[in-house]
Amino acid sequence: MVTTSNKSERVPSDKVNSRVERSRHTVLTTAFELLSEGGVTSFTVDEVARRSGVAKTTIYRHWPTREALVIDACSQMIAEQETPDTGSLEGDVTAILMEIAHLLPTANWSFVLPSIVDTAERNPEFAEIHSRIQRGHAAPLREVLQRAVGRGELSAHADVSTIVAALLGPLFYRRWFSREPIDDQFVKAIIKRVLTSL
Amino acid sequence: MVTTSNKSERVPSDKVNSRVERSRHTVLTTAFELLSEGGVTSFTVDEVARRSGVAKTTIYRHWPTREALVIDACSQMIAEQETPDTGSLEGDVTAILMEIAHLLPTANWSFVLPSIVDTAERNPEFAEIHSRIQRGHAAPLREVLQRAVGRGELSAHADVSTIVAALLGPLFYRRWFSREPIDDQFVKAIIKRVLTSL
DNA sequence: ATGATACGATACGGTATCGTATCGTTTAAC
DNA sequence: GTTAAACGATACGATACCGTATCGTATCAT
Numbered sequence: 001m002v003t004t005s006n007k008s009e010r011v012p013s014d015k016v017n018s019r020v021e022r023s024r025h026t027v028l029t030t031a032f033e034l035l036s037e038g039g040v041t042s043f044t045v046d047e048v049a050r051r052s053g054v055a056k057t058t059i060y061r062h063w064p065t066r067e068a069l070v071i072d073a074c075s076q077m078i079a080e081q082e083t084p085d086t087g088s089l090e091g092d093v094t095a096i097l098m099e100i101a102h103l104l105p106t107a108n109w110s111f112v113l114p115s116i117v118d119t120a121e122r123n124p125e126f127a128e129i130h131s132r133i134q135r136g137h138a139a140p141l142r143e144v145l146q147r148a149v150g151r152g153e154l155s156a157h158a159d160v161s162t163i164v165a166a167l168l169g170p171l172f173y174r175r176w177f178s179r180e181p182i183d184d185q186f187v188k189a190i191i192k193r194v195l196t197s198l
Numbered sequence: 199m200v201t202t203s204n205k206s207e208r209v210p211s212d213k214v215n216s217r218v219e220r221s222r223h224t225v226l227t228t229a230f231e232l233l234s235e236g237g238v239t240s241f242t243v244d245e246v247a248r249r250s251g252v253a254k255t256t257i258y259r260h261w262p263t264r265e266a267l268v269i270d271a272c273s274q275m276i277a278e279q280e281t282p283d284t285g286s287l288e289g290d291v292t293a294i295l296m297e298i299a300h301l302l303p304t305a306n307w308s309f310v311l312p313s314i315v316d317t318a319e320r321n322p323e324f325a326e327i328h329s330r331i332q333r334g335h336a337a338p339l340r341e342v343l344q345r346a347v348g349r350g351e352l353s354a355h356a357d358v359s360t361i362v363a364a365l366l367g368p369l370f371y372r373r374w375f376s377r378e379p380i381d382d383q384f385v386k387a388i389i390k391r392v393l394t395s396l
Numbered sequence: 397a398t399g400a401t402a403c404g405a406t407a408c409g410g411t412a413t414c415g416t417a418t419c420g421t422t423t424a425a426c
Numbered sequence: 427g428t429t430a431a432a433c434g435a436t437a438c439g440a441t442a443c444c445g446t447a448t449c450g451t452a453t454c455a456t
Contacts, residue, residue, distance in 0.1 A: 019423060019432065039316055041239045046413065055434045060415065114319055117374050118237055118312035127377075134375055161378060162368075162387050168375070169367030170360075176315050177332055177370060179325075180359060189360050197391040217402060217453060244443065253404045258445065 024062055026052050031073035036108040039115035040126075043070055071125060074116060077109040078132045083140040089153050092144035093191055097167060100137070101182045104175045109133075114176055138164050154198060166194045222260055224250050229271035234306040237313030238324075241268055269323060272314060275307045276330045281338040287351050290342035291389055295365060298335070299380045302373045307331075312374055336362050352396060364392045 030052035034043055045066050049056040063069040084095035104110050113133070120127040141164050148154035170190045174180045228250035232241055243264050247254040261267040282293040302308050311331070318325040339362050346352035368388045372378045 023433075038320070041316075044413065045415085053434095055436095056414095057416085057435080058433055061432075064415095066414070111319060114312060114316035118239075118316045121309060121312055122236070131377070134377075138376070159387065161376070162384060165368040165371045165376065165378075165384075166364070166388060166391055169369070169371030170363040171367070172375060173363045173367030173370055177366075178336070178359070178363065179329070179332075180363075186360060186363075189357065190364060193364055193395040194391060197395055221403075242443065243445085251404095253406095254444095255405085255446085256403055259402075262445095264444070 023054055023058055027054050027059055027062065027069070028073060028076065030054075031069055032076050032108070035070070035073050035112050035115070037111075039112060040070060040074075040119050041115065045069065067125075071129060074112070074126070074129050075132075077112065077116075078129070078136055080136045081140050083143050085144075085147075089144060089148040089151075090191065090195055092147070093141070093167065093195065094188070096140050096144065097171065097187050097191060098184070100168070101171060101184075101187045104171060104182055110175065138168065141167060158198060163194060163198075167191070218260075221252055221256055225252050225257055225260065225267070226271060226274065228252075229267055230274050230306070233268070233271050233310050233313070235309075237310060238268060238272075238317050239313065243267065265323075269327060272310070272324070272327050273330075275310065275314075276327070276334055278334045279338050281341050283342075283345075287342060287346040288389065288393055290345070291339070291365065291393065292386070294338050294342065295369065295385050295389060296382070298366070299369060299382075299385045302369060302380055308373065336366065339365060356396060361392060361396075365389070 027048060030048050031043070034048060034051065043066075045056060045059060048054075048069070049059055059069065063072065081096070081099065084092050086092050086095060116126055116130050116133070120130040142160055145154060145158070145160050145163060149156050149158065167190065171182060171187070174182050174186070225246060228246050229241070232246060232249065241264075243254060243257060246252075246267070247257060257267065261270065279294070279297065282290050284290050284293060314324055314328050314331070318328040340358055343352060343356070343358050343361060347354050347356065365388065369380060369385070372380050372384070
């Protein structure tokens, strides 16, 4: 099947940047944009077609159903963040939480996430996606906490999951539940509260 | 308009327990039940009619539109909790958080809330309702914290909003984001972490 | 008893959306 | 240049839901 050739890579992956791949990319971009605006509920294949300029027929040639497209679009949010390495636990945690605090009111995914959480409440496929997104958010924190354990800066018996909840919980709470602003002072207060109790 | 009479209260409020009020109550109950199952999105007037036995015509005689009914049903969630008074801040906070931890995985409203949060992200009317629900959740905590200030158990400069976020945030985080179980040990760890840092 | 009010059953128009069918046109491989 | 694959435009059937209209029936106050 995979034939070699003098030309540069004539395997199936040569279709990258082909017409097929361009359509696919255009649709996915528009889909995510639409998701950010209206959430999963008001997401419509017709609207994606209208806005992207790609014919609805073509969209259904790539995705068998509306839900498949939504899921693919949501998967774009599964992007693991950079893990800082400042040398100290407090420095690392501060870097991570400041980054998240900065993203929470602005990033597109912060507008889509409630929709995914809601859908995940009753749809296993979305529950799986949400789980992956969630792990992506928590991963850097878990890593710097593990490193702190390695350095002896943190007890090996420390409950990492609880600490993550104590750090991320208040930020998320402010963004989606109390809807209060998340300023540096708040973030620092949370970090101090958690770290001094270790 | 309001005519007095010898009989017991012949003002408009005499219609309580009348046919009108019975229909209204039946519909609202069914509506909330439906909300708990499918969230705001899949909520349908036709389904409320089917399930409740009340004719769709009658429903529209009471509520001008679907959204009005949804909002009325959501408003049932605005129920302020009891505020305990154990004498100590730790006792009060523990009582409140244990109650919430117990309700989070079971209570109907915990299944509807993500839907409301999502809708509130783009709909001011739902934002208002969510705000009221949220205040209802935080009110007991705020009160016991204020009492603690009055007793001198807590500094008058303590930032109550931050403390509330530090207490409720981790619980909500576990329920809707990390989806980990919320056991007594976790709740106590959070409380200890927050209170010892005051 | 009687009249007003509310209810039930049913049907309906209007709209939105999903997913498919058809067919002519463009792109790209060879 | 020829050919196959992918695309665009359009129309369509099917379904679900909203909100209204109609009309006969049940309830309730007086």
